[in-house]
Amino acid sequence: MPYQDMFALFWEQVKESCQEGRFAKLTMAKTIGKPNLKNIFVRPVYSDNDFMVLVKLRYQSKETEDEENELTLEEAFVFLKSYLKTSFSTVLLFTTTKDVTFKINKKGAGRITENAPTFHNVTQAKND
Template structure:
């Protein structure tokens, strides 16, 4: 998530898939504006991470970016609460497993 509303302490929220034996999990990382504040990471299910995204959309952030190897997708919400989706060429074309 990006494009914060105002100048809050929270700068971005990142979500990336992680490997799990039981179910599909994601690593959710909260990045803060001040470097002195450490990032917070949580392992969540996809449904739990969706709840986090929903809770911050329109209250803290105005856009959600999805990076894939095929295309980048951006979901933006304007000040009237109307959403729009746009697509562009992929930022990342190669996948490196950590």
């Protein structure tokens, strides 16, 4: 299945974990090539009126400051999707009930695997 379709299925699990309060963290890893961008981290920010996520871009070089943006879940989906296959080939979803890994292979096909949870509690991001 093309990676775009598989990523949409993967994102449904992200949304479900957020709605159920199980979303702990999401990480984009396995960079393609040698970019300055090292990782993208997504952490939950629960507020009274809406669920937001803090998206943090971490860079290799110390000269480039990390960037942080607070986004809605839909904004985060569009933002992260633009980095798939260009900058990153793996996305890891950490929930309190399971870890879900999305990978893109060299042929452009997506795959989703599940493992035991790494996190047992949800820790909110602190937007400094």
